[in-house]
Amino acid sequence: EAQVTQNPRYLITVTGKKLTVTCSQNMNHEYMSWYRQDPGLGLRQIYYSMNVEVTDKGDVPEGYKVSRKEKRNFPLILESPSPNQTSLYFCASRAQGLLYGYTFGSGTRLTVV
């Protein structure tokens, strides 16, 4: 089944403890992206990648890092999480060409205390 897989689904952590949210897609998509979704603010793009080793900042990149060493994987790293990073995170991927919208993962609900 074509899908984007994120792990974990739920995570509670403490301020300052480094964490990684993994994202993997099995569709050989070139484009991958991370979003956070907050009430009243909608989905906001954190980082995106157009291919292996090609990444760029979205609208809210502060406090996050990404890497794209393989085409299928696009992990999101929080080096020193803070409570304002408590949010619902989505990874998404799509093929080249706008005809194809993004396929989203099921989300990771992160709570930083």
Place this chain on the structure above:
Amino acid sequence: EDQVTQSPEALRLQEGESSSLNCSYTVSGLRGLFWYRQDPGKGPEFLFTLYSAGEEKEKERLKATLTKKESFLHITAPKPEDSATYLCAVQNTGFQKLVFGTGTRLLVSP
């Protein structure tokens, strides 16, 4: 700065009662406008891409249209399973960034 505004925030319909959702956008150069559906606890699901004013796309009871300033998602004779949040997003010609609106929560009662 690219902006997307969706209205209404929430809409309650009776089954079979047709209506439209609005997405107003400001973008320096439109590369594409997207509609997604999001069910509670799930990631958004892609519905349509529209590229230029005058374009229309249809899928079952949904029809999306595009003008130079806004897009409409028309829902004809909705059913309870159409209940979801509908999201609109735009992509600028110069960037790969996708800018989303905050969505319209649709509830269709039997």
